[in-house]
Amino acid sequence: METRHPQQTIWSKCFHPGGSFTEFSKEDVEQSIPSRFGKMVSQYPDRIAIKTASHVLTYTELNATANRLARAILARQGDSAEPVGLLLEKGAQQVAAMLGVLRAGKFFVLLDPSFPEARIAALLEDCLAELVVTNQQNVSLAREVISNRCRLIEFESIDDGICEEFPLRLPPGALAFISYTSGSTGRPKGVIQNHRNILHDTMLRTNAYHICEHDRISVLASNTSNAIKNAFLSLLNGATVLPFDVQKEGVARLAPWLSQEGISISRISSPLFRKFCEALTGKEKFFDMRLILLASETTYKSDVELFKKCFSRDCMLATGLSSSETGIMRDFLIRHETEIPGQEVPVGYPVQGKEILLLDDAGRQIGFNQIGEIAVRSRYVSPGYWRQPALTEAKFKADPDGGENRRYLTGDLGLMLSDGCLVHKGRKDFRLKIRGYGVETAEVEMALAAHVAVGNVIVIGQPQESGEARLVAYFTSLSQPSPTVSDLRKFLKQRLPDYMIPSHFVLLNRIPITAAGKIDRQALPDPGESRPDLDAPFVAPRTAVEKEMAQIWEEVLSLDQVGVQDSFFELGGHSLAAAKVIARIRQRFGLDLPISALFETPTVADVAEAIVRQQDLQAPGT
Numbered sequence: 001m002e003t004r005h006p007q008q009t010i011w012s013k014c015f016h017p018g019g020s021f022t023e024f025s026k027e028d029v030e031q032s033i034p035s036r037f038g039k040m041v042s043q044y045p046d047r048i049a050i051k052t053a054s055h056v057l058t059y060t061e062l063n064a065t066a067n068r069l070a071r072a073i074l075a076r077q078g079d080s081a082e083p084v085g086l087l088l089e090k091g092a093q094q095v096a097a098m099l100g101v102l103r104a105g106k107f108f109v110l111l112d113p114s115f116p117e118a119r120i121a122a123l124l125e126d127c128l129a130e131l132v133v134t135n136q137q138n139v140s141l142a143r144e145v146i147s148n149r150c151r152l153i154e155f156e157s158i159d160d161g162i163c164e165e166f167p168l169r170l171p172p173g174a175l176a177f178i179s180y181t182s183g184s185t186g187r188p189k190g191v192i193q194n195h196r197n198i199l200h201d202t203m204l205r206t207n208a209y210h211i212c213e214h215d216r217i218s219v220l221a222s223n224t225s226n227a228i229k230n231a232f233l234s235l236l237n238g239a240t241v242l243p244f245d246v247q248k249e250g251v252a253r254l255a256p257w258l259s260q261e262g263i264s265i266s267r268i269s270s271p272l273f274r275k276f277c278e279a280l281t282g283k284e285k286f287f288d289m290r291l292i293l294l295a296s297e298t299t300y301k302s303d304v305e306l307f308k309k310c311f312s313r314d315c316m317l318a319t320g321l322s323s324s325e326t327g328i329m330r331d332f333l334i335r336h337e338t339e340i341p342g343q344e345v346p347v348g349y350p351v352q353g354k355e356i357l358l359l360d361d362a363g364r365q366i367g368f369n370q371i372g373e374i375a376v377r378s379r380y381v382s383p384g385y386w387r388q389p390a391l392t393e394a395k396f397k398a399d400p401d402g403g404e405n406r407r408y409l410t411g412d413l414g415l416m417l418s419d420g421c422l423v424h425k426g427r428k429d430f431r432l433k434i435r436g437y438g439v440e441t442a443e444v445e446m447a448l449a450a451h452v453a454v455g456n457v458i459v460i461g462q463p464q465e466s467g468e469a470r471l472v473a474y475f476t477s478l479s480q481p482s483p484t485v486s487d488l489r490k491f492l493k494q495r496l497p498d499y500m501i502p503s504h505f506v507l508l509n510r511i512p513i514t515a516a517g518k519i520d521r522q523a524l525p526d527p528g529e530s531r532p533d534l535d536a537p538f539v540a541p542r543t544a545v546e547k548e549m550a551q552i553w554e555e556v557l558s559l560d561q562v563g564v565q566d567s568f569f570e571l572g573g574h575s576l577a578a579a580k581v582i583a584r585i586r587q588r589f590g591l592d593l594p595i596s597a598l599f600e601t602p603t604v605a606d607v608a609e610a611i612v613r614q615q616d617l618q619a620p621g622t
Contacts, residue, residue: 542564
């Protein structure tokens with residue numbers, strides 16, 4: 001019997017004012033994703049399924065595109081279950097490709113075109129895909145990264161002919177996709193997802209938030225399991241999914257886009273949410289927004305205050321606890337009148353079909369108000385890790401009581417309050433969340449240690465005042481002179497995605513060791529705020545605008561000095577920090593520079609020159 005908890009009254013008020021909510025039943029979980037999507041196509045054939053700057057597809061049109069791709073896949077590969085790589089940017093083609101692969105009875109792996117070629121090639125090699133779906137924009141990249149056994153399908157070359165449904169029954173336990181995340185062994189680990197678990201996750205969110213066909217749901221995440229689940233949350237309820245590329249468009253353009261598109265639900269990572277709120281002027285009105293879903297990071301009381309400041313009383317904030325391996329485990333819904341005692345925001349109360357256990361170091365269950373490792377007992381956890389049976393066996397356990405339930409050991413620490421509310425207490429291991437992505441520091445260490453001039457390496461996550469973590473790499477050198485930060489960044493950029501490259505590099509004579517022979521993490525020096533050792537020599541600001549820009553960079557990057565020829569990204573900058581710089585330029589200069597300006601010309605001198613040009617163009621009489 002499901003127990004009622006204090007938040008269920010709040011959940012009952014979380015509805016779309018213009019829609020008629022239909023409950024997502026347990027029976028709806030026991031089918032395939034294409035089967036549920038087909039039902040939505042029948043119910044809402046002319047509703048818009050997905051809208052981007054370049055594509056607007058109704059449910060009928062999206063279904064037809066997916067069916068054509070499915071036929072093309074079956075013609076090349078047959079109907080055996082196998083992985084298919086999708087090398088496509090976020091948008092309508094990617095969503096259609098996901099559905100097309102599933103319709104063909106296969107499972108997909110999203111490959112982010114922005115990742116280094118070596119990373120994409122490694123993922124393709126690991127997943128054993130023999131087919132990659134791409135488009136004209138990425139076909140050259142695809143040819144660079146595929147192996148000899150791989151075949152390509154270009155999206156634009158798919159036959160526009162037959163697009164009718166075809167019978168292909170898939171059991172709910174069939175594989176749906178593999179989502180890769182950072183691995184502690186230095187090898188990315190692929191989390192397997194099946195149709196049943198995605199539908200169960202959809203059921204939980206649909207029923208908790210009363211999602212209906214009138215909702216317009218933004219997808220801001222990158223090519224992660226969260227982005228995939230957000231798309232299905234829309235498409236399996238007859239709603240509209242609207243992708244937005246924050247890195248390309250910039251945080252400053254997000255607010256007007258949310259208003260113009262009438263977004264009702266937005267899932268956003270906590271770091272991006274903070275940058276978004278900082279960029280607001282206070283004049284924005286989000287009349288249609290009814291729910292903000294914070295994802296990927298710890299939620300702080302300051303985040304709740306930002307929500308209350310920036311959004312109306314008709315809007316709610318949802319946070320919780322989830323992972324790629326388990327889906328949603330806990331849910332916590334916040335209204336304007338919700339009071340958060342202390343600084344910790346709980347991850348919330350039980351969800352249907354997921355039981356949380358807290359275990360001590362011996363694996364014994366503990367009681368209320370004690371800290372233990374969070375374990376999940378459920379039928380709806382991942383089947384395991386792709387081609388890593390030992391890791392699967394270590395993390396996923398058969399339930400001692402038998403049956404279909406399994407236990408997953410999350411590596412997270414938690415404390416259960418007496419009313420059944422769970423409070424997250426950090427990690428047991430060295431896994432971190434960096435800008436919404438899970439990162440195993442061991443994988444970063446192994447990549448950096450592969451540099452010919454680098455000796456010993458240790459990478460840690462260092463918390464910042466904002467509550468976010470940054471990666472700091474400590475290393476010893478095998479050569480004289482030692483490699484510069486510019487050298488190391490360039491080396492890692494060829495091997496790791498941007499979010500896994502440390503913000504700071506600290507050269508040590510030796511890595512400190514405890515008396516027991518282990519790395520003494522407490523003895524690692526603070527990286528401080530000194531300008532890193534770059535290839536470019538320091539050049540002081542020369543003009544008033546350069547001085548102002550250098551000061552902005554120093555504030556955003558927490559550095560004591562920035563030269564006008566220093567590269568923003570070699571100083572430790574990244575896409576979210578770039579968005580923060582653009583927002584401060586708008587505040588201080590009244591100019592709306594595109595975020596691309598910082599990526600294309602990433603020095604203080606270049607950006608200052610662009611600002612002066614814009615000021616001259618806007619001056620009276622010009």
